[in-house]
Amino acid sequence: MRLITLLTFTLLSTSVLADEIWVTNEKDDTISVIDVESEKVIRTIEVGERPRGITFAHDYSVVFVCASDSDTVQVIDPETGKVLHELPSGEDPEQFILHPNNKFLYIANEDDAITTVVDVESRKVVAQIDVGIEPEGMAVSPDGKTVITTSETTNMAHWIDVETHKIIANSLVDQRPRHAEFTADGKELWVSAEIGGTISIFDTQTKQEKAKIGFEIQGIHKDKIQPVGFEKTKNGKYVFVALGPSNHIAVVDPANYKVLDYILVGRRVWHMAFNEDHSKLFTTNGVSGDVTIIDVNSLKATKSVKVGRFPWGAAFRPTKG
Amino acid sequence: MFVRLIYLLILLVGVLTNASAEENVKIGYLEQIVQRPPVLSNLELIPEDDGRAGVELGIEDNATTGKFLGHNYKLEKQIVAEEEILSTAKTMLLASPYLLIHARKDTILKIADLPEAKDALLFNVSAPDAELRNDACRANLLHTIPSRSMLTDAIAQFSFKKRWNKWAIIHGAHDVDKLYLKALENSVKKFGLEIVATKEWAFDADMRRNASREVPLFTQDMPEHDMMLLADELGDFGRYVLYNTWIPRPAAGTEGIVPSAWSASVEQHGAAQLQSRFSKSHKRAMRSIDYASWAAVRTIGEAVTRTSSSDFQTIKDYILSDAFALGGFKGRPLTFRKWNGQMRQPIPLSHSRAVVAMAPIEGFFHQRNELDTLGLDKQESSCSAFRQ
Numbered sequence: 001m002r003l004i005t006l007l008t009f010t011l012l013s014t015s016v017l018a019d020e021i022w023v024t025n026e027k028d029d030t031i032s033v034i035d036v037e038s039e040k041v042i043r044t045i046e047v048g049e050r051p052r053g054i055t056f057a058h059d060y061s062v063v064f065v066c067a068s069d070s071d072t073v074q075v076i077d078p079e080t081g082k083v084l085h086e087l088p089s090g091e092d093p094e095q096f097i098l099h100p101n102n103k104f105l106y107i108a109n110e111d112d113a114i115t116t117v118v119d120v121e122s123r124k125v126v127a128q129i130d131v132g133i134e135p136e137g138m139a140v141s142p143d144g145k146t147v148i149t150t151s152e153t154t155n156m157a158h159w160i161d162v163e164t165h166k167i168i169a170n171s172l173v174d175q176r177p178r179h180a181e182f183t184a185d186g187k188e189l190w191v192s193a194e195i196g197g198t199i200s201i202f203d204t205q206t207k208q209e210k211a212k213i214g215f216e217i218q219g220i221h222k223d224k225i226q227p228v229g230f231e232k233t234k235n236g237k238y239v240f241v242a243l244g245p246s247n248h249i250a251v252v253d254p255a256n257y258k259v260l261d262y263i264l265v266g267r268r269v270w271h272m273a274f275n276e277d278h279s280k281l282f283t284t285n286g287v288s289g290d291v292t293i294i295d296v297n298s299l300k301a302t303k304s305v306k307v308g309r310f311p312w313g314a315a316f317r318p319t320k321g
Numbered sequence: 322m323f324v325r326l327i328y329l330l331i332l333l334v335g336v337l338t339n340a341s342a343e344e345n346v347k348i349g350y351l352e353q354i355v356q357r358p359p360v361l362s363n364l365e366l367i368p369e370d371d372g373r374a375g376v377e378l379g380i381e382d383n384a385t386t387g388k389f390l391g392h393n394y395k396l397e398k399q400i401v402a403e404e405e406i407l408s409t410a411k412t413m414l415l416a417s418p419y420l421l422i423h424a425r426k427d428t429i430l431k432i433a434d435l436p437e438a439k440d441a442l443l444f445n446v447s448a449p450d451a452e453l454r455n456d457a458c459r460a461n462l463l464h465t466i467p468s469r470s471m472l473t474d475a476i477a478q479f480s481f482k483k484r485w486n487k488w489a490i491i492h493g494a495h496d497v498d499k500l501y502l503k504a505l506e507n508s509v510k511k512f513g514l515e516i517v518a519t520k521e522w523a524f525d526a527d528m529r530r531n532a533s534r535e536v537p538l539f540t541q542d543m544p545e546h547d548m549m550l551l552a553d554e555l556g557d558f559g560r561y562v563l564y565n566t567w568i569p570r571p572a573a574g575t576e577g578i579v580p581s582a583w584s585a586s587v588e589q590h591g592a593a594q595l596q597s598r599f600s601k602s603h604k605r606a607m608r609s610i611d612y613a614s615w616a617a618v619r620t621i622g623e624a625v626t627r628t629s630s631s632d633f634q635t636i637k638d639y640i641l642s643d644a645f646a647l648g649g650f651k652g653r654p655l656t657f658r659k660w661n662g663q664m665r666q667p668i669p670l671s672h673s674r675a676v677v678a679m680a681p682i683e684g685f686f687h688q689r690n691e692l693d694t695l696g697l698d699k700q701e702s703s704c705s706a707f708r709q
Contacts, residue, residue, distance in 0.1 A: 111597060113385055133385050134594055152591060153648065154386040155626070170389040172626065175648040176591070195648040221691055223653040245652070
């Protein structure tokens with residue numbers, strides 16, 4: 001009997017130590033924390049209204065959450081789950097990106113056609129930049145010199161110079177751009193277009209489009225294949241693309257922009273996060289209210305985990321030091 | 322698994338190289354003042370700026386995009402009585418080839434047939450009449466407002482999916498009600514449903530006080546049915562029928578579950594943002610004609626953005642090409658039917674508090690585009706003006 005108790009105890013303490021995936025539940029005003037190893041929800045944290053974008057400080061000391069309908073970015077202690085303070089974010093913050101300097105947070109204000117730059121130390125707004133209608137996707141170049149905002153109704157990626165906080169170029173993409181990412185070497189910018197059904201790839205030197213990826217799934221009309229969030233594996237082998245209401249994740253080879261596979265996940269898949277070694281991928285499925293776990297090596301969905309209503313953003317938190 | 326990879330679309334090269342070229346685009350909005358027949362309820366309020374408000378938002382949206390490309394948009398609005406509408410249209414068409422018309426069918430056709438409209442692109446933002454998409458179609462006339470048949474097909478798909486196959490219909494005495502009735506009858510045929518009773522509403526009494534006494538009697542002799550369909554476009558009696566019928570059945574049509582281009586309860590697919598932008602500027606909810614007007618202005622804007630041109634022929638060709646697609650906050654790209662100029666669009670079926678379903682309903686397939694299961698399909702339309 002004592003042995004069993006001891007065993008349970010050990011199991012519990014290891015699970016406390018396991019890494020975590022943090023998922024924002026847009027319609028529940030909560031964050032579900034999933035234990036990467038046990039693949040279970042171990043904590044639910046109450047946050048502000050309509051949480052969407054989520055990102056950790058580079059040292060993981062705090063987590064930033066866009067509480068869209070509270071018009072604020074909340075800074076939360078990941079240990080206690082307590083809101084430490086709030087940052088002035090501008091109206092309706094949706095997504096954001098933390099600059100490599102760990103100091104500036106670039107926030108897309110969806111209702112206001114503005115990108116707000118906030119100094120997370122002084123908690124002051126440093127700049128506000130006029131962008132297109134319904135800004136959403138945010139990315140920062142690895143060298144920290146350029147920030148991208150994509151605007152959904154204007155259908156553009158705006159290239160913002162970090163020094164001057166001015167727009168230096170605008171690139172048209174297909175309808176309703178949602179998400180943007182630079183490649184690790186900084187040579188390419190990828191932008192997904194939800195209604196256009198494509199991902200545009202730009203050469204960051206010339207800012208010209210160099211390739212475009214389309215998707216096709218048998219039995220699903222192309223109008224329903226709507227790329228939104230996407231993430232690359234560390235080893236550069238795959239890019240996983242969430243295809244919204246088609247309920248699939250596309251697997252793309254970033255070397256030749258070819259689609260290798262489609263993986264069935266939950267309904268209306270939005271965003272995703274990897275575990276530490278990128279062997280597991282966690283996708284947020286808005287309509288079905290769950291997270292699908294994909295085994296990256298076999299490219300198979302292995303499990304789905306029930307979270308709150310309308311899971312949207314996802315972020316990884318290491319806990320093993 | 323089929324993979325598409327397109328390197329540098331020719332069109333996009335055009336955009337990028339011409340991105341700095343200045344373009345000035347003028348868009349006209351012409352509205353006919355109409356007298357509406359009286360209705361029973363004192364609560365019926367059609368906002369004065371119905372349509373106009375949508376145009377204004379569309380221009381703002383175009384301008385925000387345009388400022389990054391050097392494209393400027395200017396709106397000219399005219400609201401005139403029937404006697405002045407043709408002369409006003411002529412003047413407006415001399416100033417710009419892009420004209421939105423918020424008027425009745427006959428007026429729209431008269432404007433489309435003006436010599437000044439020959440090299441123009443007109444947008445019907447208000448008239449749901451079938452003829453405009455059929456025999457009476459015009460090559461210079463596009464329709465961003467859905468036709469009645471798109472609306473009634475949406476209900477028919479929903480009712481088919483629910484297996485609510487037997488309809489009882491109450492229609493009003495106005496011409497538009499009879500056209501709505503006709504559209505319902507066509508949808509019933511198209512989707513294999515059945516009409517078990519059709520009655521015309523013929524009450525002179527004040528239903529605001531008498532509905533609970535009169536409606537049960539009026540509907541008592543209707544045979545067993547699954548759904549009550551109401552054809553009352555002016556909003557006269559329909560509201561008093563709900564919950565007062567002899568047998569309890571869901572109602573749809575112009576009351577109850579209402580198909581429309583847009584309603585205040587649409588919130589998915591980013592629609593909440595469009596609703597909030599609209600209500601912030603105009604202090605009310607967005608309506609169907611507002612949406613159709615917004616979509617027309619955005620159509621022009623999208624074509625100017627992608628072609629970097631304000632030339633009428635370039636814009637028209639682009640809008641009717643396969644490259645054109647407009648994000649319209651209804652979950653699917655909006656495009657135009659090449660055979661009659663109708664904008665393809667999902668149709669929300671909603672009540673005042675929520676969307677019940679979005680048509681095309683899942684399971685209705687089409688070889689070209691599922692949106693073409695709503696309204697006149699290519700082989701059904703006798704429009705020949707676009708076939709050159």
